[in-house]
Amino acid sequence: MICIDLEASGLSPDSYPIEIAWKCTRTGRSDTFLINPDSVPEWDYWDECAEELHGIEPELLQQQGISAEAACSRLxxxxxxxxxxxxxHAFDDFWLRRLFEACKVVPRFKLVGLETVLPPKQCERYEQIARGQFRRHRALQDVDDLIAAIEQARQTEA
Structure with a gap:
């Protein structure tokens, strides 16, 4: 199973991805990177409330972020x-589409929702577990939490 998480500039229709992380549970391989919004001229929306959640400042993206094109290629x-x-799924799909469309690149992987790996009762249990995790959101930590919560939900129903 490969899990992914994205952080974004906000939740509005003008928002865009600023951090992406993924991890494969079978191999342990993972990756995480920031995206510099300066690489896409129309990406200028910034929500300070979203910044409060993830703690990523625009200056950090400019200093350490890769281009949108490099992000598509890497993914x-x-x-x-x-x-x-x-x-x-709805949010991450929106932001991945924004990324790939901005670069005129087609994703060569498929994004799926939690319901593809957990039956309905376990999805409900996952939601209960996830609601109890309030902290600053960073993509790789969120991926690790997602994997742990999926495994915990599976064990609870087993």
Whole structure:
């Protein structure tokens, strides 16, 4: 199973991805990176409330972020042919589409929701577990929490 998480500039329709992380539970391989929004001229929306949640400042993105094109290439190279699990499918799908469309690149992996790896009762249990995790959101930590919560939900129902 490969899980993914994205952090974004906000939740509005003008928001865009600023951090992406993924991890493969079978191999332990993972990756995380920031995206410099300066690489896409129309990416200028910034929500300070979102910044409060993830703690990522625009200056950090400019200093350490890779280009949107590099992000697409990195994701396609690492995840080609895979089904990648997100616990916030609607949001993550929106931001991945924004990323790939901005670069005019086609993703070579498929994003799927939690319901593809957990039956309905375990999805409900996952939601209960996830609600109890309030902290600053960073993509790789969120991926680790997602994997742990999926495993805990599976064990609870077993």
């Amino acid at each position: 396609n190279h690492a995840l080609e042919g895979a089904c990648v699990v997100s616990d916030a």
